[in-house]
Amino acid sequence: MSNVPANLKYAQSHEWVRLETDGSVTVGITEHAQELLGDMVYVELPDAGRTLTAGKECAVVESVKAASDVYAPIAGEVIAVNDAVTGAPDIVNKDPYGEGWLFRLKPADTAELDKLLDAAGYERVVAEEGH
């Protein structure tokens, strides 16, 4: 079983979300997602300033094996993107919850976070996929 930190929220589509103290949220893909994809070789992130719609694709991560869309877990405006991972995509494999974050949002409505899964809920999603 891969690592699913208890302090994060999760989307069914394998993104994690962390509410920061300044009210912004950080988004990345889960350890399970990077494991499924394998060695990352390309990351395409949204431009800062772009407004994202919840559930819509907003970024792309590509491994040697396949390309995978990243979906906006909640609506909001992109206020920062992680240029380090576009330069060195393997950071997403090495540290998906830390240095491998993808972008930061100013949420349109912080209450949307409540619709996301908690760690236990996401663990069930991963377990069901295995069957």
Next chain:
Amino acid sequence: MPNHTPLYDVHVALGARMVDFAGWEMPIHYGSQIGEHHAVRRDAGMFDVSHMGIVDLQGARVRDFLRYLLANDVARLREQGKALYTCMLNDSGGVIDDLIVYYMGDTWYRIVVNAGTRARDLAWFRRHGASFGVAIEERDDLAMLAVQGPNARAKVHAVLGERAEEARTLVRFAAVDVGQDMFIARTGYTGEDGYEIMLSADDVEDLWHRLQATGIAPCGLGARDTLRLEAGMALYGQDMDEDTSPLEAGLAWTVAFEPADRDFVGRTALDALRAAGGLRELVGLVLEDKGVLRAHQRVMTEGGEGEITSGSFSPTLGCAIALARVPAGAGGACQVEVRGRLLAARIVKPPFVRDGRAIIAL
């Protein structure tokens, strides 16, 4: 139920990520596909390829049969053990399979076929083989390992000792039957030197562990795919299939049109295709923008539109590469449509990498 090779439990114990491949549950990687790729280019790696089909064909007229069945001409094989890469065509000139045939004697040839086409191949052998009185035996009792890389042969020699004595002097693309059901071929699908070893399924686990003990890296199908792509080798089902002739799959060199009086399955159709002209060709692409090339992306060339048949990231070159079918004569700069955007690419002649070195200018 998926099929399992005799090494299935070994792969699982090594923590491999298993995927379905043509009905076989196979390792795609054991942790890092790119790491495994580099191991083969720089040192040595080994692949379980026991899902591939090994077929022995025997009989007094087996040579006549294969000269009729295969698009390449087994009469080119004059020395015992020599191998030939060839397509087996349908009546329309489409590729039923690409395969390697080993000449083991005037009444014995061994063929290695793809896992995904195995049943169709066998049916085709039987359909055409009956009138030649050829005995067709599928060697399900054998397993196969591909050990590839600049240090692969030396490591195999060290492990096998005297049993590998006859292998040491093999030229490239030749094989030797060393007895007790062990068959060593200096062939592969990576662009590196190395061996493909066929042996009793009962013995393969022991050999795997002994090879691993010398530092040979277990490698999955993921690395196998990027290695063969860098080597410019076509993959059945992607770069060619029953609707594509070898003439449009970069495999015209494997079709023996001479001698002109040799009839083979698909010849009439290929002659007509050649006469009609306008054939597309399989070329290499190097992506100059950032991104990754994938199968089925559209390619825009000066001579018209084409399509990527195989694409990925090249670990050796550090950029995306592809094989693409484009209008004949296309060259130089082109564009590839990736998620609605046009990216700059360049048409090159494969292979991209051979014997550990980039052989196209970046």
